[in-house]
Amino acid sequence: MYSSELIKGTLKTIVLNLLKEQGRMYGYEITQRVKDLTNGKIQITEGALYPTLHSLEKSGELETEKEYLGKRVRKYYTLTEQGQTTASQKVNELTEFMQTMKFLLDLDPQLGNA
Amino acid sequence: MRNVTDEEVIFIDHDLAARGIVLEELRDNLIDHICCIIEHESTMEEDFYKCYERVLPQFFKEELQEIQTETDNLLQFKNFYTMKKIMNISGISTVFLILVGAILKSLHLPGAAVTFLLGGFTFAFMFLPILIIIKLKDDESTTDKVVFSFGLLLAMAIAVGVIFKIMHWPYANMLMYSGTIIFTALYVPLYFFTRIRRPEIKFNTIVNSVLMIAFGGIMYSLFDLSYSKKYADQMQENHYYLHDNAMLLFETNQSLYAAIPASEQANQLKSITSEVNTNLEKMVGTLVKNKSTSGLNSSVPELMTALNQYNSFVGTLNNASLKSIDDSGLKVIERINTELAMNILARVQQQLAVNESVFLGNQVIDKQLVAN
Numbered sequence: 001m002y003s004s005e006l007i008k009g010t011l012k013t014i015v016l017n018l019l020k021e022q023g024r025m026y027g028y029e030i031t032q033r034v035k036d037l038t039n040g041k042i043q044i045t046e047g048a049l050y051p052t053l054h055s056l057e058k059s060g061e062l063e064t065e066k067e068y069l070g071k072r073v074r075k076y077y078t079l080t081e082q083g084q085t086t087a088s089q090k091v092n093e094l095t096e097f098m099q100t101m102k103f104l105l106d107l108d109p110q111l112g113n114a
Numbered sequence: 115m116r117n118v119t120d121e122e123v124i125f126i127d128h129d130l131a132a133r134g135i136v137l138e139e140l141r142d143n144l145i146d147h148i149c150c151i152i153e154h155e156s157t158m159e160e161d162f163y164k165c166y167e168r169v170l171p172q173f174f175k176e177e178l179q180e181i182q183t184e185t186d187n188l189l190q191f192k193n194f195y196t197m198k199k200i201m202n203i204s205g206i207s208t209v210f211l212i213l214v215g216a217i218l219k220s221l222h223l224p225g226a227a228v229t230f231l232l233g234g235f236t237f238a239f240m241f242l243p244i245l246i247i248i249k250l251k252d253d254e255s256t257t258d259k260v261v262f263s264f265g266l267l268l269a270m271a272i273a274v275g276v277i278f279k280i281m282h283w284p285y286a287n288m289l290m291y292s293g294t295i296i297f298t299a300l301y302v303p304l305y306f307f308t309r310i311r312r313p314e315i316k317f318n319t320i321v322n323s324v325l326m327i328a329f330g331g332i333m334y335s336l337f338d339l340s341y342s343k344k345y346a347d348q349m350q351e352n353h354y355y356l357h358d359n360a361m362l363l364f365e366t367n368q369s370l371y372a373a374i375p376a377s378e379q380a381n382q383l384k385s386i387t388s389e390v391n392t393n394l395e396k397m398v399g400t401l402v403k404n405k406s407t408s409g410l411n412s413s414v415p416e417l418m419t420a421l422n423q424y425n426s427f428v429g430t431l432n433n434a435s436l437k438s439i440d441d442s443g444l445k446v447i448e449r450i451n452t453e454l455a456m457n458i459l460a461r462v463q464q465q466l467a468v469n470e471s472v473f474l475g476n477q478v479i480d481k482q483l484v485a486n
Binding site for chain 1: 118119120123124127137139140142143144145146147149150151172173174175180181184185187188189
C-alpha cells in the first residue's frame with residue numbers, strides 16, 4: 001500500500017477521474033472501487049475522502065443527489081460540466097508530472113531524448 | 115448480509131455528533147459509510163456496538179474530529195486564497211492612491227482629496243480588516259493573534275481619523291487622539307512584553323517597539339501643535355490693524371457729528387453704534403484677559419441683541435451704502451481660537467465705523483448741496 005502523502009496529493013484527480021468514468025458514486029463505493037482497481041495498493045481513507053468531496057462540491061466540480069434508505073441518507077456524487085473539464089486537466093497534469101518524475105528519477109532515460 | 119437498523123443509525127448519528135462532527139452533510143456521509151462497512155464487512159453474529167467500535171478508528175488517527183477540521187480547512191481554503199488576493203490588490207491600490215493623492219496635493223491639482231479619501235478607505239476598511247482575519251487564521255499563538263488584531267484595530271481608528279481630518283469631518287481629533295494614545299501607551303508595551311522573552315524574536319521586538327513609539331510620539335506631537343505661532347502672530351497683527359483703523363474712523367466720525375444738522379436718525383445711530391462698540395470692546399477685553407474664548411458665554415447674547423437692533427435700524431435708513439453686519443462668525447465665536455475671535459470682533463467693529471462714516475459723509479454732502 002502506498003503512503004498517505006503520495007495518495008493525498010493525487011486524491012482529487014483519482015476521485016474526479018473515477019466519477020468521470022463511472023458517472024454516479026457514493027463515498028463507500030469510491031473507496032471500494034479504488035481498492036479493487038489497484039488490488040488494494042491504493043486505499044483511500046475516509047478522513048481524506050470526505051473533506052475532499054465536500055471541497056470539490058463547494059467549488060462546483062461535483063453535484064450531489066440524496067437517496068434515503070430509512071433513516072440513512074446516501075449522497076451520490078456526479079461531475080458537473082466544470083468538473084468534467086477539471087478532471088481532464090488534472091489527469092493531463094498528473095500524467096505530465098509522472099513523466100517528469102520518471103525522467104528526474106532516471107527511470108525512463110528515453111524521455112530525455114524525446 | 116446484515117442490515118443496520120434505524121435505531122442503530124440514530125445511535126451512530128448521536129455518537130458522531132458527540133465526537134465533534136457538526137456538519138450535517140458530513141455526518142450523513144460518515145453514517146452511510148460506517149453502515150456500508152458494517153453491512154459488508156461483518157458477520158451476522160457480531161454485536162453491532164462491538165463492530166461499530168472496531169470500525170470507527172479507521173476513520174481517524176487520534177480523534178474523529180480530525181475529519182471535521184480537515185473539511186473546514188478545505189472549505190475555507192478557497193475563501194482564504196480569495197481573501198489574500200483581495201488583500202494584495204487593496205494593499206497595492208492603497209499605495210497607488212495615496213501616492214497619486216500626495217502628488218496631486220503638492221501640485222495643487224484637482225482630485226487630491228478624492229484620491230486620498232479612496233486610498234484611506236481602501237486601507238482602513240479593506241486591507242486592515244482582511245489582514246486581521248488572515249492573522250486570526252494563522253498558526254500563531256492566541257496571545258499574538260489578539261495583540262496583533264488589537265494593533266490593527268487601532269491602526270484603523272488612526273487611519274479613519276486622519277481621513278476625517280483631511281476631509282474636515284467631525285470626530286477626527288477624537289479618533290486620532292484616542293487611537294494614537296492607546297497605540298503608544300497600551301499597545302506598544304503589550305506588544306513588547308508579550309514578545310521580548312522569546313529569544314528568536316527579541317531583536318525584532320525591540321526594533322519594532324522603538325519604531326512604533328517614535329511613530330506614536332510624532333503623530334501625537336503633530337496633532338497637538340494645532341496651529342503655528344507664526345499664524346497666531348499674523349492674526350494678532352491683523353486684529354490690531356483693523357482695530358486701530360476702526361478707532362481712527364470713530365474719532366473722525368465724532369467730528370462729523372458736529373458738522374451735520376442735528377437729527378433723530380443721527381442721534382439714534384450714534385447711540386446704537388456706541389452700544390454695539392461698547393459690547394465689542396468688553397469682549398475684546400475678556401479675550402485679552404483670559405487668552406481664551408471660554409469666558410465669552412455671557413457677552414455673546416448681549417452683543418447679538420445689540421447687533422440685531424443695529425441691523426434693524428440700519429434697514430430703516432434706506433441707504434444702500436450701509437451694510438447690515440454679518441453675525442455668523444459671532445455665533446461660533448466660543449468654539450474658535452482667541453486670535454481668530456479677536457479678528458472677527460475687529461471686523462464687526464470696522465464695519466460699524468464704516469457704516470457710521472458713510473451715513474455722516476452723506477449727511478455732510480446733503481448739507482452742502484442745500485447750502486449751494
